[in-house]
Amino acid sequence: MTARQRARRERVRFEAAEMFEQGVAPPVVAKRLRVSRKSAYAWHALWRDGGVQALRSKGPSGPPSRMTPQWRAWLEQGPAAHGWVEDQRWTLPRIALLIARRFHVRFSASQVSRILHEMGWSVQEGFREDGFARLLDAAHQQLGGKIVLVWDNATQHKDAAMRELPQARSTWLTVFRLPPYTPDLNPAEGVWSHLKKSLANLAACTTRQLASKARTRLKKMQYRADLLDGFIAGTGLILPRPERHPRPASLSCLCQP
Known part of the structure; x- marks a missing residue:
């Protein structure tokens, strides 16, 4: 989940906290915010025990990303600078191969996609x-x-x-x-x-x-x-x-x- 997605999710939890303070039941909160009842009940339990602060985002889950600033610099040079002159599209397999060649780290296509999102890039982004x-x-x-x-x-x-x-x-x-x-x-x-x-x-x-x-x-x-x-x-x-x-x-x- 990207930082923007985490922030949006946090805002939804804060909206749920405001409803809880007004006495709105978790099933009604789930319906109004279009989330699952399971999430609404879990948020209600956190809010009841720790207040609004308990619903704040705890940051990205899992181990920290191994993406380094050098990766962005290499990618911004474009595919032609790394041997792909037949077209100018960065594809997930190409990026994974470049990372393996330059930084000796192997990632799957799904991992590369997640890293790109963390960098703020869209996989479907066209030419700039x-x-x-x-x-x-x-x-x-x-x-x-x-x-x-x-x-x-x-x-x-x-x-x-x-x-x-x-x-x-x-x-x-x-x-x-x-x-x-x-x-x-x-x-x-x-x-x-x-x-x-x-x-x-x-x-x-x-x-x-x-x-x-x-x-x-x-x-x-x-x-x-x-x-x-x-x-x-x-x-x-x-x-x-x-x-x-x-x-x-x-x-x-x-x-x-």
Whole structure:
């Protein structure tokens, strides 16, 4: 349980204590606060013996977390800084592997998830400005050429900080912004459609196997310049044909966080 969750739970217990002082019975308290009768009776017993102070939070249960400040610093560098350049997502297995490599401590995915919550991070949190900047820089370094970025009208793409990112990289980054809700104009939609069709008959036993197959199929797409150009052609957008390059991956780069 995070500190915020403990504080919220404590406020509920204090509300229960106010009701107890007014003579409200535990079953009624349980119904009003939407908690179990067992919890209401336990709180009533604590309140009766020790007053409101007995209902204060005693802090996190169990042994103290082994998370250290160095972990946060390593994670904030982003996945690309630790070898995962194919995408910029921190997943629980990746974080567990990084912790094992750097700090020689092994955690399960559930333990990593709990540590992230203790750090105030959300497992489903999307790109922030610094993370997306690292993604662009890593892609430029890996591909070794200019990048064309097709951006949809998502909220996170419209704030001031995100608008400054392309301006600072204008020598090698060209941005095309799509109108609101136009998936038919987004070449990335063709990428995902092609990927899903290629995985249609796959009976993956685990999510790890599915993710591995998806990464392999995406990697193969990078070396099919005609296929990548076809995704652009399918949108009806007319772009100058890029100059041929020895590395097929640099012909087109469709980046979408």
